[in-house]
Structures are given as structure tokens and as C-alpha cells.
Amino acid sequence: xxxxxxxxxxxxxxxxxxxxxxxxxxxxxxxxxxxxxxxxxxxxxxxxxxxxxxxxxxxxxxxxxxxxxxxxxxxxxxxxxxxxxxxxxxxxxxxxxxxxxxxxxxxxxx
Amino acid sequence: xxxxxxxxxxxxxxxxxxxxxxxxxxxxxxxxxxxxxxxxxxxxxxxxxxxxxxxxxxxxxxxxxxxxxxxxxxxxxxxxxxxxxxxxxxxxxxxxxxxxxxxxxxxxxxxxxxx
Numbered sequence: 001x002x003x004x005x006x007x008x009x010x011x012x013x014x015x016x017x018x019x020x021x022x023x024x025x026x027x028x029x030x031x032x033x034x035x036x037x038x039x040x041x042x043x044x045x046x047x048x049x050x051x052x053x054x055x056x057x058x059x060x061x062x063x064x065x066x067x068x069x070x071x072x073x074x075x076x077x078x079x080x081x082x083x084x085x086x087x088x089x090x091x092x093x094x095x096x097x098x099x100x101x102x103x104x105x106x107x108x109x110x
Numbered sequence: 111x112x113x114x115x116x117x118x119x120x121x122x123x124x125x126x127x128x129x130x131x132x133x134x135x136x137x138x139x140x141x142x143x144x145x146x147x148x149x150x151x152x153x154x155x156x157x158x159x160x161x162x163x164x165x166x167x168x169x170x171x172x173x174x175x176x177x178x179x180x181x182x183x184x185x186x187x188x189x190x191x192x193x194x195x196x197x198x199x200x201x202x203x204x205x206x207x208x209x210x211x212x213x214x215x216x217x218x219x220x221x222x223x224x225x
Binding site for chain 2: 004030031033035041042043044045048050087089091092095096097098099100101102103
């Protein structure tokens with residue numbers, strides 16, 4: 001089967017660091033994606049990992065361990081505008097199909 | 111450059127009706143995928159089209175169909191609407207070459223309400 005798990009909700013304080021975890025079990029793997037989605041808007045691409053390790057992009061970093069079926073998204077220097085849902089998705093092999101988790105709703109407080 | 115555009119933005123239908131949703135991909139993108147997102151859930155894959163051919167189909171009934179046109183735009187059709195079809199329908203396009211080859215870029219979606 002295919003299953004992606006991530007926490008439903010998280011809260012953090014402005015200026016802090018937050019880590020959103022994602023575990024997955026899929027029949028085929030060809031990359032892991034993180035998207036940000038503000039309420040009522042389109043998912044926006046944040047990061048893509050296909051090999052193990054850490055990918056850093058400004059205030060956002062994403063880590064992947066394929067052997068453990070595990071990824072995390074790290075957000076530094078949190079801003080109020082970072083309040084959104086964060087979607088973890090796995091791409092199936094040889095297709096564009098993305099399998100999404102239910103998303104983690106992050107609320108940043110002043 | 112324009113992103114993925116979808117129309118209409120909102121739609122209200124009644125049970126049993128049919129609906130057509132439209133998507134224009136980013137210029138140069140040949141692959142288009144459709145997703146359904148129910149409130150509070152992640153998007154669920156419906157279809158992928160590449161070069162006018164269906165490349166993948168999710169676990170949706172035959173009431174759902176799609177097609178892609180020579181200009182790579184796409185339509186999603188849903189027949190015999192049910193209350194449970196109420197959702198945000200997202201279209202995504204991706205390039206078939208370059209550094210962004212595997213990245214899907216989403217449109218703002220069409221919010222369908224079935225009454």
C-alpha cells in the first residue's frame with residue numbers, strides 16, 4: 001500500500017525554528033516534495049529531494065532518508081506569513097503522480 | 111511568465127449535473143495532471159496527460175474523464191455529480207526537461223460546490 005504520515009497541526013513562535021516530519025511507505029519512489037499551501041490558494045513548490053541528505057534553500061531546508069522512509073522540512077526564522085499548510089508528497093516511479101499526505105497546518109504566533 | 115491558469119474559479123452545481131473544468135499549463139509544459147482536494151485533506155491524483163495521451167489514472171470512478179488538446183491545455187469532466195464531488199480541483203503542469211523536470215506547478219484551482 002501507499003501511506004504518507006505527517007502531523008496534523010503544529011504551532012510555533014515568530015523567529016523560532018520548526019521541523020515538520022513526514023514518513024512514507026510507497027510501492028515506488030522517485031522523489032519527495034514539500035509544498036506550502038495558504039488557505040484557499042494553490043500549493044506552492046518548496047523543495048524536492050531524490051537523494052539522501054539535506055537540501056537548503058534560504059530559510060527552508062528539507063532532509064531525506066530513503067532507507068528510513070523519512071523526511072523533514074525545517075523552517076528557520078519563522079515569520080507570520082509562514083502560517084500555512086505544508087504538504088509532503090512522494091512521486092511514483094515513471095509517472096508524474098504525486099501521493100500527498102494530509103498536510104500539516106502550521107500556525108505562527110507573535 | 112503566466113503560471114498555470116484554471117477556469118472557472120468557483121462553480122456551483124446540483125446533483126446529477128455535469129461539469130467541465132479547464133486548465134492552461136505554463137508555456138512549454140507538455141504534462142498536465144489533475145488533483146481533487148477535499149477540505150482538510152491533501153490533494154488526490156485523478157489523471158495525468160502527456161502529449162495528449164493519458165499517462166496515469168487515480169482511483170476515481172468512470173464519471174471522471176479528461177482530455178488534453180494540441181496546445182497542451184486540458185479539460186476535466188465530471189458527470190452525474192454527487193455531493194461528495196464538492197472539492198477544490200487542482201491542475202498542475204510540469205516541464206519534460208531541464209532542472210525543474212520533476213516539479214509540478216499548481217494552478218489556483220476551481221472550487222466546485224455540489225448542492
